Amino acid sequence: MPEIRSGSATDAPRADGPEVPPPLLEVRGVTKTFGGGRRRLTALDGVDLRLGKGETLGLVGESGCGKSTLARVLLGLERPDAGTVRFDGTDPFALRGKDLLAWRRRVQMVFQDPFASLNARMSAADLISEPWRTHRDVVPGAKAREKRVRELLSLVGLRDGDAHRYPDEFSGGQRQRIGIARALALDPDLIVCDEPVSALDLSVQAQVLNVLSELRERLGVAYVFISHDLSVVRYISDRVTVMYLGKVIEHGETEDVFDRPQHPYTAALMSAAPVLDASYAGGDREIQLKGEIPSPFDIPSGCRFRTRCPRAEDLCAAEAPPLVVRRAREASDPHTALCHFPLEAESAWA
Amino acid sequence: MTTTAVPAAPSADTPALDVEGLCVDLSTPSGRLRAVDGVSFSVRRGRTLALLGESGCGKSMTALSVVGLLDPAAEVTGGAVRVRGSDTLRMSPAERRKLAGPVLSIVFQDALTALNPVQPVGRQIGEPFRIHRGLSRREAREKAIELMTRVGIPEPRERARSYPHQFSGGMRQRLLIAMAVALDPDVLIADEPTTALDVTVQAQIMRLLRDLQDEREMAVVLITHDLAVVAQRADDVVVMYAGTVVEEGPVREVFSRPRHPYTRGLLDSVPEHAVRGRPLPAVPGSPPELSAVPSGCVFQDRCPLVRERCVRERPPLRASGDGRSAACHFSEELARA
Ligand SMILES: Nc1ncnc2c1ncn2[C@@H]1O[C@H](COP(=O)(O)OP(=O)(O)OP(=O)(O)O)[C@@H](O)[C@H]1O
Ligand SMILES: Nc1ncnc2c1ncn2[C@@H]1O[C@H](COP(=O)(O)OP(=O)(O)OP(=O)(O)O)[C@@H](O)[C@H]1O
Ligand code: SF4
Ligand code: SF4
Ligand SMILES: [Mg+2]
Ligand SMILES: [Mg+2]
Numbered sequence: 060m061p062e063i064r065s066g067s068a069t070d071a072p073r074a075d076g077p078e079v080p081p082p083l084l085e086v087r088g089v090t091k092t093f094g095g096g097r098r099r100l101t102a103l104d105g106v107d108l109r110l111g112k113g114e115t116l117g118l119v120g121e122s123g124c125g126k127s128t129l130a131r132v133l134l135g136l137e138r139p140d141a142g143t144v145r146f147d148g149t150d151p152f153a154l155r156g157k158d159l160l161a162w163r164r165r166v167q168m169v170f171q172d173p174f175a176s177l178n179a180r181m182s183a184a185d186l187i188s189e190p191w192r193t194h195r196d197v198v199p200g201a202k203a204r205e206k207r208v209r210e211l212l213s214l215v216g217l218r219d220g221d222a223h224r225y226p227d228e229f230s231g232g233q234r235q236r237i238g239i240a241r242a243l244a245l246d247p248d249l250i251v252c253d254e255p256v257s258a259l260d261l262s263v264q265a266q267v268l269n270v271l272s273e274l275r276e277r278l279g280v281a282y283v284f285i286s287h288d289l290s291v292v293r294y295i296s297d298r299v300t301v302m303y304l305g306k307v308i309e310h311g312e313t314e315d316v317f318d319r320p321q322h323p324y325t326a327a328l329m330s331a332a333p334v335l336d337a338s339y340a341g342g343d344r345e346i347q348l349k350g351e352i353p354s355p356f357d358i359p360s361g362c363r364f365r366t367r368c369p370r371a372e373d374l375c376a377a378e379a380p381p382l383v384v385r386r387a388r389e390a391s392d393p394h395t396a397l398c399h400f401p402l403e404a405e406s407a408w409a
Numbered sequence: 410m411t412t413t414a415v416p417a418a419p420s421a422d423t424p425a426l427d428v429e430g431l432c433v434d435l436s437t438p439s440g441r442l443r444a445v446d447g448v449s450f451s452v453r454r455g456r457t458l459a460l461l462g463e464s465g466c467g468k469s470m471t472a473l474s475v476v477g478l479l480d481p482a483a484e485v486t487g488g489a490v491r492v493r494g495s496d497t498l499r500m501s502p503a504e505r506r507k508l509a510g511p512v513l514s515i516v517f518q519d520a521l522t523a524l525n526p527v528q529p530v531g532r533q534i535g536e537p538f539r540i541h542r543g544l545s546r547r548e549a550r551e552k553a554i555e556l557m558t559r560v561g562i563p564e565p566r567e568r569a570r571s572y573p574h575q576f577s578g579g580m581r582q583r584l585l586i587a588m589a590v591a592l593d594p595d596v597l598i599a600d601e602p603t604t605a606l607d608v609t610v611q612a613q614i615m616r617l618l619r620d621l622q623d624e625r626e627m628a629v630v631l632i633t634h635d636l637a638v639v640a641q642r643a644d645d646v647v648v649m650y651a652g653t654v655v656e657e658g659p660v661r662e663v664f665s666r667p668r669h670p671y672t673r674g675l676l677d678s679v680p681e682h683a684v685r686g687r688p689l690p691a692v693p694g695s696p697p698e699l700s701a702v703p704s705g706c707v708f709q710d711r712c713p714l715v716r717e718r719c720v721r722e723r724p725p726l727r728a729s730g731d732g733r734s735a736a737c738h739f740s741e742e743l744a745r746a
Contacts, residue, residue, distance in 0.1 A: 074438075121607040122578075230695040231464075260463035261634060262711075265678035265691035272688065287608060292635075294680035294689070313685070331612035333637035335664070335681050347616070348609050351577050 081148040083248060083281055084110040089142035091128055096144070098357045105142065105306040109392065110298075112248065113279040117296030117313065117330070119289065121352055123132040124302040126285045130251045133229045133283060134168055146249075163192050167242035169235070171254035176238060177226045184208050184222040190244045197245055211240040214277075215270050232263030241268060243278075251283045256291060268295060289332045293317055293350050298392070304355060304363045311385075311394030321383060321396035324364050362399065370400045416455055424451035424497045425595040425628035426475070426513070431488035433470050433479070435699070436587035437543040442699045444470045446652040449726075455593060458638040460632045462649035463696055468632045471649075471694065472598050475504045475630075492595065498596075510537045516585050518601035524573040529568025530584050531557070537591045556587040561618060581612035581703065583617065590621050597622070600632045615642060624671070636679055640664055648672050651707040652698050654726055658733030668735035668744055670712045706737070714739050 064080040065191050086108040093100045102125045110116045113115040118126050131137040158306050170176040187208050198207045209219050215236040242250050256264040286292050299316040301309040310321040322342050348367045359366050365375040382399045385394040445467040452458040460468050473479045474505035475490050489496045492512050508733035517523045535549030560583040603611040622629050639646050647664050648656040656669040667673040674692035683689050683702040694711040703709050706719040
């Protein structure tokens, strides 16, 4: 029987013994609402996240569950209404002036749409070096900048000659590489990738995923990787966080979350994703959800998943579900879920 | 013999839709381009054929040519599209319109733009019954409510009065499907019907399509770029690349032993087959622009097996007698590898 505590899905116990260095990123209880009165919408509701240096955290959940809003909070573009964000132990929202500028360069973003996110009138070299106009001291001097642009181009698998070409002369995958090179220009510690390969062709997607993995090996960059493609998330992530209507409902190591999900929503999500094996009888193992995601203006009482949950009972409407903790290899980051009736590890529902 | 508006439905073993050598040209500012180059396939009632291919390879153009809804910039320049024994490309526009609904029907990816934003959905769904069956407004409304119930819209009687923007993406897709199956078509073409939807909603829509297909014995042409959807949903697959068919056959066989290097490359590059921490076997480069499709083999720039003959001579789509075909000079090598 898993241990049950109160709290939220990534509320990890503090490890005993010697002082542990703070994780690269630690988010606690972040809440963000939009609008007011009857049109008030809670996009993030007490979200916790943690991420170590050089790690990749996959973020999944249905459309509108708050993934991009969370990404904007991590980038400092959106100030949370409540909760804390700590980057290497410091609160980016408390920074001003030079300190803020210094922090900004450490967290970068790669967007979904390589077409819309690049200025069509700038060459690849201009696009990659543009961040240095604000952050002047990262690469000082014109010569050094030229050299660094070439290095960055080669890092993402483009050629020197590409430096003077414009976005519309590149394919989608190449444009996405320019976006990545641009994000790398400031030597960030964390890159937030919001659906970075969704707009790419399958045969090109693999190239971009390879570039991202290679950079992680070579430069130790950490990623928050948002995607609706579960096979991509499984391939790239060390840990996975699952969100539903603004709340983290499950978190754990990739294998645990995919192969031994505890939360009924995670289990349904995993089972609904089509798999390549043509001999697989998809319909047999699929956990069918009723209905659709409730309106974010009208979040159900108790457990927010109860309107679609095949395991829901009266208790689920009456009381907010507790945090269930299952032991993981790393005690500081266990496999957690928010549910009254979590799935047992062994009995993936037949 | 009297000429009926719509010829009789096909029997079980003649194809419900037979496309042969379809060519579509596009007029662009930089000249005429061939977007679809000799595409052939056929599908029987009750069966599902997947048209698989990456962005821009001509899937939608093929579909639009079949239902006669091509953009004015595009023109069918060759081939045949046969339903119920006649070539629709030789019909008058009026004759063709009679087929839309009772014989051929299409569901588009983008449900929001495909529905009329200023008309209540009940009226839109009922429209085919008024046009093709001459039902009264009230009768059509009842039919619409019946269909909305069938595709799982809760409180259909009230919701029939709502406008498209008042529905979620998944519900709008259900409405489109309701409209498309209203007149029991022989062939339903679904162009990326779930790409814009979430995983769990996608699964619901796919289930709905399958149930409707079984119940009405429709032939379904499913257009997608998602290999997993093809694996789970289709009987046969046509793999397209740069406006041409490069491989064709039963899904299980094509996916387990591809005979075209492109199909092979696609299957290998899927993260599902990969081990975390190991690089994905990516196909280098990207699909060619329409204006730069090479004259020999369309895949030559990216093919690991390319040699001189591939540059000189375009490989025809060759049938190998076991229900499969491939367009590669050296597909036997791939079969052996
Ligand atoms: N600036 C804003 N003003 C009002 N509501 C907003 C704003 N930004 C986001 N929202 C709402 O917050 C919720 C979360 O949105 P968010 O974009 O974070 O979702 P998401 O998980 O990224 O979805 P998707 O997968 O579709 O990208 C949604 O209901 C959205 O409509
Ligand atoms: N109206 C148009 N004018 C010019 N080019 C067009 C037009 N419509 C389509 N094309 C081009 O024709 C080719 C085939 O397009 P089509 O829409 O059939 O591709 P597709 O396989 O459906 O791709 P996707 O997966 O992106 O929907 C593409 O290269 C596209 O850019
Ligand atoms: S708390 Fe209840 S409704 Fe919520 S996920 Fe668990 S079983 Fe389902
Ligand atoms: S014909 Fe040649 S270039 Fe084309 S797919 Fe076959 S081996 Fe490759
Ligand atoms: Mg988003
Ligand atoms: Mg298309």
